[in-house]
Structure formats: C-alpha cells, structure tokens
Amino acid sequence: MDIPSFRIHAHKLVDWMSDYLEGIGQSRVQPDVAPGDLRRALPPKAPDMGEPFDNIFKDFNDLIIPGMTNWQHPGWFAYFPANNSPPSILGEMLAATMAAQCMSWETSPAATELEEVVMNWLRQMLNLPDTFHGVIQDTASTSTLVALLSARERVTNYAFGREGTLGTGGQPLMVYSTANSHASILKGVKIAGYGMKNLRRIPVDSARAMRPECLREAIQRDQGMGYRPACVIGTIGTTSSGAIDPIYEIADICQENKLWLHVDAAWAGSAAICPEYRPLFKGIEKADSFLFNPHKWMLTNFDCTAYFVRDTEVLQKTLDISADYLKTRFDEEVTNFRNWQIQLGRRFRALKLWFVIRSYGVEGLQSHIRRHVTLVGEFAEWIDDHPDFEKMAPVSLALVCFRCRPHDKDLNEDELNKFNTQLLDLINRSGEIYMTHTILEGRYTLRFSSGQLFTKDTHVHQAWKIIKECAETLQSNST
Numbered sequence: 212m213d214i215p216s217f218r219i220h221a222h223k224l225v226d227w228m229s230d231y232l233e234g235i236g237q238s239r240v241q242p243d244v245a246p247g248d249l250r251r252a253l254p255p256k257a258p259d260m261g262e263p264f265d266n267i268f269k270d271f272n273d274l275i276i277p278g279m280t281n282w283q284h285p286g287w288f289a290y291f292p293a294n295n296s297p298p299s300i301l302g303e304m305l306a307a308t309m310a311a312q313c314m315s316w317e318t319s320p321a322a323t324e325l326e327e328v329v330m331n332w333l334r335q336m337l338n339l340p341d342t343f344h345g346v347i348q349d350t351a352s353t354s355t356l357v358a359l360l361s362a363r364e365r366v367t368n369y370a371f372g373r374e375g376t377l378g379t380g381g382q383p384l385m386v387y388s389t390a391n392s393h394a395s396i397l398k399g400v401k402i403a404g405y406g407m408k409n410l411r412r413i414p415v416d417s418a419r420a421m422r423p424e425c426l427r428e429a430i431q432r433d434q435g436m437g438y439r440p441a442c443v444i445g446t447i448g449t450t451s452s453g454a455i456d457p458i459y460e461i462a463d464i465c466q467e468n469k470l471w472l473h474v475d476a477a478w479a480g481s482a483a484i485c486p487e488y489r490p491l492f493k494g495i496e497k498a499d500s501f502l503f504n505p506h507k508w509m510l511t512n513f514d515c516t517a518y519f520v521r522d523t524e525v526l527q528k529t530l531d532i533s534a535d536y537l538k539t540r541f542d543e544e545v546t547n548f549r550n551w552q553i554q555l556g557r558r559f560r561a562l563k564l565w566f567v568i569r570s571y572g573v574e575g576l577q578s579h580i581r582r583h584v585t586l587v588g589e590f591a592e593w594i595d596d597h598p599d600f601e602k603m604a605p606v607s608l609a610l611v612c613f614r615c616r617p618h619d620k621d622l623n624e625d626e627l628n629k630f631n632t633q634l635l636d637l638i639n640r641s642g643e644i645y646m647t648h649t650i651l652e653g654r655y656t657l658r659f660s661s662g663q664l665f666t667k668d669t670h671v672h673q674a675w676k677i678i679k680e681c682a683e684t685l686q687s688n689s690t
C-alpha cells in the first residue's frame with residue numbers, strides 16, 4: 212500500500228470508527244456466534260499475492276465485526292470495564308504510526324520523558340507520596356510479577372547475590388494474600404519461583420477483607436518454622452466482590468517484619484482521583500508498590516497499567532540488563548524504562564494517557580468515576596427495595612453483587628444457584644446488556660459493574676428492566 216492509498220483508506224476508516232462508536236448501542240453486546248464460525252469462514256493458508264485493501268476491509272466488516280464482543284457498548288456491565296475514549300484512540304493511532312520502540316531514553320527521548328511527566332501527574336492526581344516513582348507496564352498481571360520479583364530480590368539478593376538460590380540458606384520464601392485476590396497473584400507466585408504451596412491465603416472478615424491479626428499470626432508461625440516471609444499482596448477492590456483489604460493495618464505489620472507490601476488496585480485505583488473515595492486507600496502511602504489500570508476505568512485504551520514503586524534501586528537490580536549493545540551515551544543521566552519491566556521492548560503508551568488527561572482534565576475524569584458510582588448506587592437501591600432480589604456484598608464503588616431470590620418460592624441454596632445461573636444466561640441472551648457472575652461462599656452471584664464512557668442512566672434503567680423481566684419469565688416457567 213503506497214502512502215496516497217493509505218491516506219484514502221485511513222480517512223475512510225476514521226469515518227468507520229466514528230460510525231461504530233455512534234451506533235454501538237444498537238448492536239448486540241455479545242455476538243451471536245458459535246465456536247469455529249470464523250475459522251471456517253477464512254482460508255486456511257495465507258494468500259500468495261497481496262490483496263486490495265477494499266477486499267480486506269469488506270471481510271473485516273462481514274466476518275470479523277459480527278464475531279466481536281462490544282466492550283464499549285453502553286450495556287456493558289460484565290467483569291470490569293475496559294475503557295477507551297476518543298482522545299485515547301487518537302493517541303493509539305499516532306503511536307501506531309510512529310511505531311517507536313521506546314525501550315531506552317535514546318530510542319525515543321520524548322516518549323521516556325513524557326512517561327515520567329504523565330506518571331508524576333497521575334501520582335499527584337491519586338495523592339500518592341512523592342517517594343513513589345511511576346512506570347507504565349502492560350498489565351496488572353505483569354506489574355504484580357515485577358513486585359513479586361522485587362520482593363524476592365530484596366530478601367535474597369538473588370539476581371546479583373552470591374547465593375544464587377531462592378530461599379536464603381534454603382528457607383522457603385512466603386507470600387501472603389487472601390482467597391479473594393486476583394488469579395494473577397497465583398500466576399506471579401508460580402513464575403517468580405515462590406511456588407504455590409508458599410502462598411498463604413489469609414482469612415477474611417464478613418466484608419471479605421483480609422484480617423490483619425490473622426496475617427500477623429501467619430507471619431509469626433512461618434518465622435517460627437524457619438520460613439522467610441517476603442511479600443504481602445493487599446487488594447483494594449477485589450475482582451469478585453470489590454472487597455477492600457485494610458492496607459493501613461497491613462502496612463504496619465509489613466514494616467515491623469520487613470516485608471514488601473504490594474497493593475493491587477487494578478480497577479478501584481482510578482477512584483483515588485476523587486478525594487471523597489481516598490479513605491478506601493488509607494495506607495497506600497506506606498506500600499512498597501501500588502498498581503492500577505487506567506485501561507480499566509480511566510478512559511484509556513488497553514493496555515496501560517500504572518505501576519508505582521518506592522525502591523527503584525531494587526527494582527532495577529532485579530530487572531537491569533547491561534548488554535553492551537544496549538549501552539548509550541546518556542545512561543547516567545536518563546531513565547531507561549527497559550530496566551523497570553520484564554520485556555525489553557516497550558510501546559509508547561504515555562501518549563494516549565497524556566491525550567486523555569489533557570482532554571478531560573482531572574475534573575472530567577473525576578466526574579466519569581463519580582457518575583458510575585452514583586449509577587450503581589441507584590441500581591443497588593432498586594435491589595434493596597425489591598422483594599425478589601438481595602445484595603450479596605456491600606456495594607463497592609461502581610460494583611454491586613446480588614442475586615434473585617423469589618420471595619414467594621421457598622428455594623434452597625442449590626435451587627437458588629440453578630435459578631440464578633439460568634437468569635444470567637437469559638439476561639445475556641437478550642444481547643442488550645452483558646453481565647458476569649462470581650461465586651461467594653458457594654452462592655452463585657450476579658455482578659453489576661458500570662464504567663463505560665457511553666453508559667447513561669437510561670441504560671442502567673433499561674438493564675434493571677431486563678433483569679426483572681427475565682426473572683419474571685423464569686419464575687413463571689418454573690411454576
């Protein structure tokens with residue numbers, strides 16, 4: 212494709228993009244497809260000769276689009292949101308056009324310095340202490356792995372030490388979290404070499420938050436057995452029910468015992484830009500590392516995780532590689548973010564974040580967060596007021612967990628699980644909205660999480676109407 216044709220196609224695509232976003236509420240959230248549909252529609256071998264872009268684009272429209280889940284649909288109430296926004300898309304377009312590989316300052320000075328500036332902005336927006344240094348990672352999962360590797364480095368001097376063994380003197384290294392923490396922690400514990408059996412699941416209270424006294428006991432017990440406690444991972448806003456671990460108390464225990472405290476606020480972290488929600492984050496100033504995903508709830512395209520860390524020396528000790536061919540003239544004076552992450556190469560992610568923060572301003576981003584907290588708060592009141600529905604967990608920001616429990620039917624827990632499984636299936640088959648589930652103490656639970664740019668109060672009203680209608684249909688079918 213030569214540049215004159217690129218220009219023509221690019222203009223057409225911008226029109227397509229605008230139409231897509233304007234009309235997104237009219238399509239289904241979840242596509243109506245079966246496994247293998249697309250595979251069968253495409254040739255099994257790559258074409259020998261290049262094809263005109265018009266043909267490719269026609270297949271995109273005819274074959275790909277019907278099989279896409281529309282995450283930006285205003286009826287998206289599943290999982291957590293994965294935001295984008297017009298300025299963020301524009302940032303991605305430009306970054307893709309320059310296609311810079313920003314591993315070192317030298318390989319894109321402006322990309323590195325913009326990232327430093329934007330991460331400082333974010334740090335201030337969340338009211339984090341200025342002892343934190345920020346870097347953009349691809350995902351929360353990677354950031355948690357980086358934290359686990361740094362914690363390991365701090366207690367063992369593994370990467371540069373003489374011992375070359377994980378546990379100091381063969382001591383097993385221990386990690387502490389709760390059963391509600393994200394699966395990425397399990398993955399990180401596996402990859403970083405702690406081993407799954409050295410991950411302790413600390414008991415939780417009735418709000419599913421870590422019980423600090425149990426953490427203290429577990430650490431003492433492990434120390435008594437000759438183990439080496441290394442890292443605690445607290446969560447602000449668990450994926451399952453939005454539970455919030457008491458970071459302030461946990462941080463004190465970590466300081467007393469010299470443990471690395473990593474805080475995973477992948478979804479909820481964006482809410483810290485609003486002063487009224489900061490009490491939920493009490494104690495993060497005492498953490499060693501903290502992450503949140505602007506790609507979840509801060510209008511920025513996937514992928515973009517903000518990782519803040521206090522001890523950049525141990526971080527770089529863990530991840531630094533000083534191959535001769537990577538050395539540059541200014542290494543003493545500049546930040547080389549390749550040493551702050553697992554991969555060598557890195558995309559120019561700061562650009563879209565900069566576009567977003569400048570386009571909306573702090574106030575615009577705050578009102579995005581507040582709007583969804585308000586919408587879910589109203590939705591939760593309808594749950595409370597309806598005799599056939601009940602909340603299964605306290606409302607957490609813009610997430611509420613609930614189930615249907617028909618008041619005139621005496622269903623046991625198994626029957627309720629079955630009823631709610633069928634209910635969610637019926638709701639999602641409508642195509643108008645999309646929700647997902649979790650299991651809380653064996654109970655099948657529906658999650659309603661709001662956070663998309665285009666979701667308005669009318670969509671939340673419509674969602675509630677669909678949920679009630681589906682519940683009525685199911686009840687009348689079963690009598």
Ligand SMILES: *Cc1c(COP(=O)(O)O)cnc(C)c1O
Pocket residue numbers: 291349350351352353393395446448449450475476477478504516
């Ligand atoms: C979504 C989520 C993650 C994983 O996020 P990725 O960026 O996809 O790795 C981790 N922790 C929590 C609490 C989450 O909600």
